Amino acid sequence: MITWRAGVVEQVGTSWQGATELTVALDQPWADPTLPARVKSLAYPALVGSLERGRRVWVNVSALARGLGTGGYALVIAPADGQPADPPPSPGHLVKARYTPLQAMVLGVDDQESEHHDTMRDADDLDGLPVVVADLHSALPAIVAGARLAAERAGRAVPSIAYVMTDGGALPAWFSRSVAGLRDAGWISTCITAGQAFGGDLETVSVHTALLAARHVAGADLAVVVQGPGNLGTGTRWGFSGVAAGEAINAAAVLGGRPVASLRVSGADPRERHLGISHHSLTAYGKVALVPADVVVPVFDPAEPGLGPLSARVREQAAVLVEPEGRHRLVEVPAGPDVWHALTTSPVRLSTMGRGLDQDPSAFLAAAVAGVHAVALLDQPAR
Template identity: 90%
Template sequence: MELTVALDQPWADPTLPAKVKALAYPALVGHLDRGRRVWINVSALARGLGTGGYALVIAPADGQPVDPPPSPGHLVKARYTPLQAMVLGVDDQESEHHDTMRDADDLEGLPVVVADLHSALPAIVAGARLEAERAGRPAPDVAYVMTDGGALPAWFSRAVAGLRDAGWISTCITAGQAFGGDLEAVSVHTALLAARHVAHADLAVVVQGPGNLGTGTRWGFSGVAAGEAINATSILRGRPIASLRVSGADPRERHVGISHHSTTAYGKVALAPADVVVPVFDPADPILGPLGARVKEQAAALVEPTGRHRLVEVAAGSDVRRALTTSPVRLSTMGRGLDQDPSAFLAAAVAGVHAASLL
């Protein structure tokens, strides 16, 4: 639920508003009627850090939510926090899928696209759908595996909701401490196995939820888990595909061309080889042309013979850009849209193109 909350205690900074946008998750805090008093957490909002600029409702201030009905499952997500959630995991002993999951240990070549930022998700799926259309095949059945590097509740993601409503993704699987998906999983490994053997997806996309923690250091960022997702995919005999984080508009030098987040996650953390998909931009384009040359040079450190990964070059032409404009959800990365930073979305889309070409 999206709320407007009038504060009854002033901010330390008098320039901050007396009314704020807030989010409440009814599954955790109950349904809230207009006029009810609530406790809210404004810490990230006060620092300007909150993804989407929201305060978060902790609890009603004048009572307590109704207890949820008894249900099976013993997986606890957001463990040992005041709002920890008890869920039924796809790999739980009480799950109808437990027998399938107990014996599952092979993805059977399932293409798995791994990305750093949540904003890559709709672009990857757009690319996969374009490739299926080119080949005269139905759009692929896509499972999204949401890791816990960003937002923990899947409910926070407008992209997931919009992609589900449009049929662009069929299943959201929340792994680790993340929760609220169609299926809950203990780990990225069981989430991927559930994508293959329970959701019967054609391909999977692994990326953290909305929000991204970075510190400007080589190792201190939440997207480092992308390298571990490559390893998990390989261990389970899937087909790991690395989607590069690329930008031509980021003011920070470390993120121009291929971000240092990608070079660390795929170049240092990923110990198993993956397909590194490099976008090929039109060399005549005055902006994307020079950027493409830089990206190709940077990617050389990740792929054979220098690195361990396989180079896959995919044209990021006008048809890919047109496919991106069909996205049912808004394309936005670090506050920039398709027109402001097309390379970011084109680089993600071509990873989806390549994944669908393997089907």
């Protein structure tokens, strides 16, 4: 059941594409007196309308009450002092967040009313499009940084990168400040929301149609498939939303793309199952992915404290994924000082599980080298 609260908007804060931060003073106190009477809240104007200071609102505080990681936000459900104006008539019949109180109707890229319907109706092949897959949203800016570095090294144009956001984490793309910042900086050309996710530049029914839209509508040079922020996990092998990374590998391959597996790596996570290559990567790519992919293993700079020994651990763990023991292809890519420098140029904050580049460099370096390899594939004939 949802934990509801009503309150008054005291302050309208920062906005980015699709989202606005508010400070809401709650009417009803918490049973736990340590919880705040004023809460940072997030509103999506496309769902609840524009909200000004003094407006009364209903907010969902369930995650705050349980201390879960929603970015510290209460979420605005609706105005409490009158309904928003009806939206203007518009085409499209794809319903996302289906059969929830906040289900939204959007225009799908392959909708009959879409200008791209004819293109998508006949689309069936990615024509060798490199597709980088990762399981954590925090990998996205690092992958893009690596791709841009590889283009610079090769003296080629910066690649056009489409981000495909799957629905394992946040459903609204508007929740991600990384997506907004990367788009504003020109680091990604388009955001495509797949499945129940919504709010992208293009809306699609499945990862398959999202990838086809990346190639045939957005004209991307490469695609990155990662769930939105706020993944769900239970500390078990299969109870993690990121295992869908293996299904994305399958989708890329069946459509004639070139799947690239970005490994989730950490040298700082205190949990043994996440040290080196996370067990989630081993499950997604070793158990769920049923077709060969390029597994990109970072070769860390031995001069960097702690990274040299980690290289050996990661290489040993990756052996179960790649030939001859596994089905995938081993690709080793140096993760040297230039890759680190490329990461420092990111227009958005690098953070994974609360750790930044300095606290856990291996996490971001491992993602970046997957982007480096994806750009190298652009100059190789498709298999």
